[in-house]
Amino acid sequence: xxxxxxxxxxxxxxxxxxxxxxxxxxxxxxxxxxxxxxxxxxxxxxxxxxxxxxxxxxxxxxxxxxxxxxxxxxxxxxxxxxxxxxxxxxxxxxxxxxxxxxxxxxxxxxxxxxxxxxxxxxxxxxxxxxxxxxxxxxxxxxxxxxxxxxxxxxxxxxxxxxxxxxxxxxxxxxxxxxxxxxxxxxxxxxxxxxxxxxxxxxxxxxxxxxxxxxxxxxxxxxxxxxxxxxxxxxxxxxxxxxxxxxxxxxxxxxxxxxxxxxxxx
Amino acid sequence: xxxxxxxxxxxxxxxxxxxxxxxxxxxxxxxxxxxxxxxxxxxxxxxxxxxxxxxxxxxxxxxxxxxxxxxxxxxxxxxxxxxxxxxxxxxxxxxxxxxxxxxxxxxxxxxxxxxxxxxxxxxxxxxxxxxxxxxxxxxxxxxxxxxxxxxxxxxxxxxxxxxxxxxxxxxxxxxxxxxxxxxxxxxxxxxxxxxxxxxxxxxxxxxxxxxxxxxxxxxxxxxxxxxxxxxxxxxxxxxxxxxxxxxxxxxxxxxxxxxxxxxxxxxxxxxxxxxxxxxxxxxxxxxxxxxxxxxxxxxxxxxxxxxxxxxxxxxxxxxxxxxxxxxxxxxxxxxxxxxxxxxxxxxxxxxxxxxxxxxxxxxxxxxxxxxxxxxxxxxxxxxxxxxxxxxxxxxxxxxxxxxxxxxxxxxxxxxxxxxxxxxxxxxxxxxxxxxxxxxxxxxxxxxxxxxxxxxxxxxxxxxxxxxxxxxxxxxx
Numbered sequence: 001x002x003x004x005x006x007x008x009x010x011x012x013x014x015x016x017x018x019x020x021x022x023x024x025x026x027x028x029x030x031x032x033x034x035x036x037x038x039x040x041x042x043x044x045x046x047x048x049x050x051x052x053x054x055x056x057x058x059x060x061x062x063x064x065x066x067x068x069x070x071x072x073x074x075x076x077x078x079x080x081x082x083x084x085x086x087x088x089x090x091x092x093x094x095x096x097x098x099x100x101x102x103x104x105x106x107x108x109x110x111x112x113x114x115x116x117x118x119x120x121x122x123x124x125x126x127x128x129x130x131x132x133x134x135x136x137x138x139x140x141x142x143x144x145x146x147x148x149x150x151x152x153x154x155x156x157x158x159x160x161x162x163x164x165x166x167x168x169x170x171x172x173x174x175x176x177x178x179x180x181x182x183x184x185x186x187x188x189x190x191x192x193x194x195x196x197x198x199x200x201x202x203x204x205x206x207x208x209x210x211x212x213x214x215x216x217x218x219x220x221x222x223x224x225x226x227x228x229x230x231x232x233x234x235x236x237x238x239x240x241x242x243x244x245x246x247x248x249x250x251x252x253x254x255x256x257x258x259x260x261x262x263x264x265x
Numbered sequence: 266x267x268x269x270x271x272x273x274x275x276x277x278x279x280x281x282x283x284x285x286x287x288x289x290x291x292x293x294x295x296x297x298x299x300x301x302x303x304x305x306x307x308x309x310x311x312x313x314x315x316x317x318x319x320x321x322x323x324x325x326x327x328x329x330x331x332x333x334x335x336x337x338x339x340x341x342x343x344x345x346x347x348x349x350x351x352x353x354x355x356x357x358x359x360x361x362x363x364x365x366x367x368x369x370x371x372x373x374x375x376x377x378x379x380x381x382x383x384x385x386x387x388x389x390x391x392x393x394x395x396x397x398x399x400x401x402x403x404x405x406x407x408x409x410x411x412x413x414x415x416x417x418x419x420x421x422x423x424x425x426x427x428x429x430x431x432x433x434x435x436x437x438x439x440x441x442x443x444x445x446x447x448x449x450x451x452x453x454x455x456x457x458x459x460x461x462x463x464x465x466x467x468x469x470x471x472x473x474x475x476x477x478x479x480x481x482x483x484x485x486x487x488x489x490x491x492x493x494x495x496x497x498x499x500x501x502x503x504x505x506x507x508x509x510x511x512x513x514x515x516x517x518x519x520x521x522x523x524x525x526x527x528x529x530x531x532x533x534x535x536x537x538x539x540x541x542x543x544x545x546x547x548x549x550x551x552x553x554x555x556x557x558x559x560x561x562x563x564x565x566x567x568x569x570x571x572x573x574x575x576x577x578x579x580x581x582x583x584x585x586x587x588x589x590x591x592x593x594x595x596x597x598x599x600x601x602x603x604x605x606x607x608x609x610x611x612x613x614x615x616x617x618x619x620x621x622x623x624x625x626x627x628x629x630x631x632x633x634x635x636x637x638x639x640x641x642x643x644x645x646x647x648x649x650x651x652x653x654x655x656x657x658x659x660x661x662x663x664x665x666x667x668x669x670x671x672x673x674x675x676x677x678x679x680x681x682x683x684x685x686x687x688x689x690x691x692x693x694x695x696x697x698x699x700x701x702x703x704x705x706x707x708x709x710x711x712x713x714x715x716x717x718x719x720x721x722x723x724x725x726x727x728x729x730x731x732x733x734x735x736x737x738x739x740x741x
Contacts, residue, residue, distance in 0.1 A: 166370035
């Protein structure tokens, strides 16, 4: 008889495997079940209804556009900010600034959104796509800032010295060394902003108007109508969108570097 | 430009670099000839890398100036200096492949071109490819252009780092311990490789290392450094044969360092015997250090000078390493014949095998002040002393305390000592070890100790009050 040899290390993984099974694998199957199985067994009715509805496609397109605008704006603001913070000599000052930028995250997101809404009403700034995008940028900027900051501070000083040694001015060094080596942080940041932004619900609810109707809101409507099948279809669509964006982001990072550099995912 | 010998390419004038109040480089003046292979040699922390970084432009000297071909470049940023560096940890760009790493500098380079609008232009793709291929060929990695950096071994990465620097045809190539991360075999190969490259390219090489063997093998000129100061500059042979002081002698090659005294010109006394030597110019009976290389001790010669007992014999392949004891001294000798342990043997040293050097100091002269009745401070700690009759001291007086090297006792446990410090240098002097100890307030004491310590050891020091002799500081 062969003795069963339990690898102790894989034994430690067991709780997580169980956890993953209950909270990831099972719900995923349930999602497919709700989407494609009605009272009369397998049915593509809800899916067909969703995909043949032009307004649904418009909603998806709108959600993508708003989330993309927010994520790209976060890169434009977050990268220079992270770079400047990383260049500050004193680590203490660096941490203090980061802390100040991240601290608002400690306040409940819904509260912050409502506060922003109140603020905009006070200055007569109308709810709509601009305010919604602004809200997303303000809310998710720390998610962009942190990964980029970490990547920049992780670039060895010797790379910058070598670059200068080989004749590159600080400006050239920035574009030829710092930026390419920060790519993985930018990609991570992008995904961390884009993913929640594309499926946001309360943000568009409070800061948007009719013309900013996003897919998260559509999901909410399905739930209030108690249409589980419809909700499941939308959930799967969102899943596919996020999966696609991760895939594209990783492709971009691979093109940016001729060496494979891990982004998120 | 015609290359003629003696042309200075790099010149350092009274360069001082201070980091956090500590002098990393202390008034260094140095000129380097065009086409030379110069090695700056010294233990870690002696300031050699700082000098290299100042030549490259990464650091600015606190005082003094650096000249490149006669032009003051002290404040010129690194990217405007025609100097390239090979770093200790290669620092190849991970986001670029081998070809693009090497081409990095070339893509930024401009060449004069009368037909171009601005009078200069960038190199063309073909020119870059040709130069990169030639550089890859020079470092024996011709077909590696497309490879990723992390697919290369340490030795290959180092070659690429060298190729990346030399492809720019710099006036000076700086190498900062470039071989220290490689294993011994690879290091030996690269030493030969570097030597070959230096000959083929004709570029001035400035090489920094703590490895004396590496320095001896490769360089035309060696600069020996210690505590931020230059100890000696010379050819490897000159530094080996005529070390300027006991430190250099100890650092370069194996040597016996013996205390003795100079009787008169060409006659020195040690081991209780008098030996003819080639040195002169010392005061009669001046205490000196004598350096004798192990291979200069002849065993059982025709005209023996002194006798000793064989204590240990180790076979080293081509010779025997023989330890001889006489008069409490341990002497290291090299010989092609083996002897038995316990054998009494006769020895002699030819006059040119004896190198006489002035002692760096013969006693500690410690500048301090009176802080109480018969009390001074040494390294921020109060010490009592026995005053010599007739001398009176008042609080605040500036004084010099004299403590003989062998009157300071070292303890392993720093708490057992009255003060503590770190051992920075150690030289074996045949009978005892001479160590330099830096106290915590940045002053140093020299101690002769019978025990073998390690550099960087933290030790306690015990000084008896009757061994501290105090006199007024005349200059004050």
